[in-house]
Amino acid sequence: MGVGNFVSAETGWGIFSKLYQQSLVLKPAITNLFNTVSTTVTVADVSPVIVELGFSALQSGQTVKSADQQLSVNYLPQSLLRPTNVEIKGVSIANLPWNLAIVSPIYQIDLADDSAFVTNVGAKLNITYQGLNTDHKQIFFYDSQQAVWQPLSSLDWPSEHRVEVLLTRPFIQLAVFAHTGVMTAGQASWYAYKNCDCAASPDFAKGSIIRVTNKANGRSVDVTINDWGPERSKHPERAIDLDKLAFAKIASLRDGVIDVQLQPLFVAPDSQGRVLGIKEQGLTATPIITAKSAIIMDESGQILYDKASETVAPLASLTKTIAIWTFLDIKPNLFAAVAYQYADEQLNYQYCKPSESAKVTLKDGDLVLVKDLIYSALVGSANNAVETLVRVSGLDRADFIVRMNDNVIKWGTTNTKFVEPTGLSTKNVSTAKDYAIILRQVFSNEIIAQASVSPKYEFTTINTQIKHSFRNTNNLVANQAEIVGSKTGYLYEAGYCLATKVKQPSGYVYIVTLGAPKRQSSFDEMNDLIDYAHSL
CATH class of the missing domain: 3.40.710.10 (DD-peptidase/beta-lactamase superfamily)
Known part of the structure; x- marks a missing residue:
């Protein structure tokens, strides 16, 4: 997920562009219907794994996994300048974001030779999460100097229960968190307004780009949010409402209401610069307040x-x-x-x-x-x-x-x-x-x-x-x-x-x-x- 002005917290707009272009090609068929089930994660230690990244990794790339198999890092060809070792382990951080639900262990990735990592090439990182629910998932990293969690420009693949990000740091502590109440599965209706590939959302700010997939047939359309709604208090099952033109690309207008899955490709900041309610300062165990x-x-x-x-x-x-x-x-x-x-x-x-x-x-x-x-x-x-x-x-x-x-x-x-x-x-x-x-x-x-x-x-x-x-x-x-x-x-x-x-x-x-x-x-x-x- 591109994260508005927070993309710079990791790698800048270039990373969003790469992930977005990949996502335009990779449109997996939707085979699972989502249930609204909360996920409880115990943040326990994951045993350390130390892997040698040798000359073959420099030439052909190499994938390293955590001991629990939930995290994988694919070091690409040209990701490294010379051989080194990488350690992946679980860590405990008490200062968790107050308004997010953690759905994975907290992982620490540490290259022995920081200078061997080519940051503008990076490595592809995936974390799978347990359980099945409709909340949007995102990877955050912990900034120990500021003692805050910052969002990364990650893509949530709900049908595969994983989140993907292009890693550009030799050392990082990160985890997957759920934005409680921000729906990635539910119902969608349609309305006749501007006759465009656009939609109304109560969760995502105007300018956000969302892939909407009809669960019944696997057909998808990418829409830009240009309005607010439907009102969640009156329609708790509705995740999004589509313009008539966009709805017709994935279903018959006669269907009226369909079950859909959402994949945010880019989430725009709101008028106050907040992305999904998150300020530029990041998140801590209590709200960050600018009032004196x-x-x-x-x-x-x-x-x-x-x-x-x-x-x-x-x-x-x-x-x-x-x-x-x-x-x-x-x-x-x-x-x-x-x-x-x-x-x-x-x-x-x-x-x-x-x-x-x-x-x-x-x-x-x-x-x-x-x-x-x-x-x-x-x-x-x-x-x-x-x-x-x-x-x-x-x-x-x-x-x-x-x-x-x-x-x-x-x-x-x-x-x-x-x-x-x-x-x-x-x-x-x-x-x-x-x-x-x-x-x-x-x-x-x-x-x-x-x-x-x-x-x-x-x-x-x-x-x-x-x-x-x-x-x-x-x-x-x-x-x-x-x-x-x-x-x-x-x-x-x-x-x-x-x-x-x-x-x-x-x-x-x-x-x-x-x-x-x-x-x-x-x-x-x-x-x-x-x-x-x-x-x-």
């Missing part, structure tokens, strides 16, 4: 993941959840009509330019419901809505802020402080650990929790009948039912901040990231941490 600090905390307060969680940093709009909780603690009438004042938003402009402040566009004297202001603050992160709520709370603004601070101290925080209620001030500070404690309290309020995960909200001013609508600033809430509370935040000084309450079979977890460098990376890393919490 992060935490996963369960309902009991136990910390399940920690990255600099006690580092004090600006909170940005995460401040709003505490402001709304403090307001609701006063027991207001949610359906009371209150008058908006232009002076409310002027308080925001102490910290930013008018064009820089998220707000709901109201005019002086507009009548709105208290509920509408709460949803404006939590769904649309409207700063002026918060100040209106503070003004109508019955408390002096300074007293309201004091109460915000008193509340979080009472909940057990030690490094949190607020100087205003919206998050526009960089002097509103906390830590990931403190904010996880805050989340446990504020999202216990059903009004805050429900508003925070509403994908969109709209309301009409009472006196002018002008309609206002906005979408949630968190892209994740539209598609993830397990997120039952969430809030975003951003300031230049704070970076992108995100907090969620996630429902799991074992209970709720609270996840906070502060200081992500990009908005999308904030969402991607939250997804990683949610998946990691599920895996524990």
Whole structure:
């Protein structure tokens, strides 16, 4: 499988080109139907094998196998400059990727004379894997200097239960891993769209090239992914949907739905440069997070993941959840009509330019419901809505802020402080650990929790009948039912901040990231941490 911008981790685009050209010729007939069966592998030691690669290997090539016969290395003619020995053995590495399933032993290949190996010729390596399942398989190597696993440009041959790669390193530690949930077998339907050899996939990014084989007749077509779908939650058996033209090359359109096998020939990176969810930094036993600090905390307060969680940093709009909780603690009438004042938003402009402040566009004297202001603050992160709520709370603004601070101290925080209620001030500070404690309290309020995960909200001013609508600033809430509370935040000084309450079979977890460098990376890393919490 070509792996987008990760190909350089092994040999560059040339290797993908060689493997792809070979795969265009080698189209094995599909004789086995896949069952969805999980594979459990015990990573045990494989006895060492030491083989002499003599002059005959230089001229004619030589194949060497591991003691368990699952790994073979075919040293090609011209792979070696002079005779040497190679040792193949099993090794144990505790730092396995958190989001992949290992399906082979970990092998170490070590040439006695590194300089004898011609890296631009390489050697053909195959690893067979046990069991039969529908998850896509890929070879990864262990970078001991960085203590991470990196993907190799390998080809998965599901019908033969093997993965192939062109080896270009004299020393390497590697294994086969399965991308859980990335299907290489299942059903395919068709749709009429662009009349091309193309397809829609929920697993592979646009630009990926996939060989699709009809299991009933062995006929194949190579398609380029140009759309997303089918929705896996609604169609769990569907691996891919083909354009009408591509489907007709392997089956009759009357068939409608067929059983297929997929072989990824090239997997393109997504818009964030991730390949099958893997960042350029590789994989370790825990997610690699670019946010400055992060935490996963369960309902009991136990910390399940920690990255600099006690580092004090600006909170940005995460401040709003505490402001709304403090307001609701006063027991207001949610359906009371209150008058908006232009002076409310002027308080925001102490910290930013008018064009820089998220707000709901109201005019002086507009009548709105208290509920509408709460949803404006939590769904649309409207700063002026918060100040209106503070003004109508019955408390002096300074007293309201004091109460915000008193509340979080009472909940057990030690490094949190607020100087205003919206998050526009960089002097509103906390830590990931403190904010996880805050989340446990504020999202216990059903009004805050429900508003925070509403994908969109709209309301009409009472006196002018002008309609206002906005979408949630968190892209994740539209598609993830397990997120039952969430809030975003951003300031230049704070970076992108995100907090969620996630429902799991074992209970709720609270996840906070502060200081992500990009908005999308904030969402991607939250997804990683949610998946990691599920895996524990």
